[in-house]
Amino acid sequence: MKPEIVILVVEDEPEVLDAIVRDINEFEDFFDVEMADTAEEAEEIINGLPDREQQIGLILCDHVLPGKNGVDLLIEMQENELTRNTRKVLITGQAGLDETVKAVNKADLKHYIAKPWDPNELSDITRKLLTDYVIDHIKNPLPYMQILDAERLADHMRQHGTITDS
Template identity: 35%
Template sequence: MEKLNIICIDDQRDVLAAVQKDMLYFAPIAEIIECESTAEAEEIMEELFAEEKPIAMLICDHIMPGENGVDFLARLQQDGRFRNISSILLTGLATHQDTIEAINRAHISHYIEKPWKSEELINKIRILMTRFVIKSGRDFKDYMDFMDQNTLYNEMHERY
């Protein structure tokens, strides 16, 4: 079984540590890669793409120095290599308008407010992981223990 890659982007080390702790659940099937900026994340994404390693999703902070999360995710939508990567936007300071912009411009998959509940983050990741595994044509049996069963059923039902 090939491990999937999940990239977490936040300029605050304590937030990255909290996300990493919540994501230990997925360690058997995924590499959790921490980045402190969008530039660092983009560099890692380029390397993973060159090595043909799967990027299952991005978990990205909204408010960061330099490029913010929405601008970064929107820019990725313009790059065919990364257009279909699922994303979760984490933020504690967003307005209603920020949320609308994130959905419309960056096509985020989920939006989670800080501070988040671990179970909420894990459940969203399970759903996105399930969709990624099915859509990428991987043998879902290898990932079954980490998949959302309702999403798996719905995705399989749509396909067959």
């Protein structure tokens, strides 16, 4: 069975794309990692979501892409019902301040990672944002205890009565 939550990685340089995907390898047992090398390709994946009965929990997106750029893609996703809740991260070597501010204001950017990235930081951010997403949007977070922030998930479930102390 396919995982319910997708992590979408958008990056046009194949070596870099490979490296990012490899660095979030540990999440692949629980999440479906999808790759796109253009914003247009990412849009196709997004449009296919209803058929696949999946949702995008997290997008890691490069800024400079051929065609539509990363910030514009993130803004589009913010305006799209299907992807409004997706946690959005920009991984980039060169988004100017203006573009970044635009992403924060218009796309609810959650994090900005500068290239070259630190794999531990990437993994920590991925874990944190996916935990946020699961807490906010997934009815039964239990299966994610193994891979995400177990303490926060447990707190959440305790407060919402999914598990009890007794």
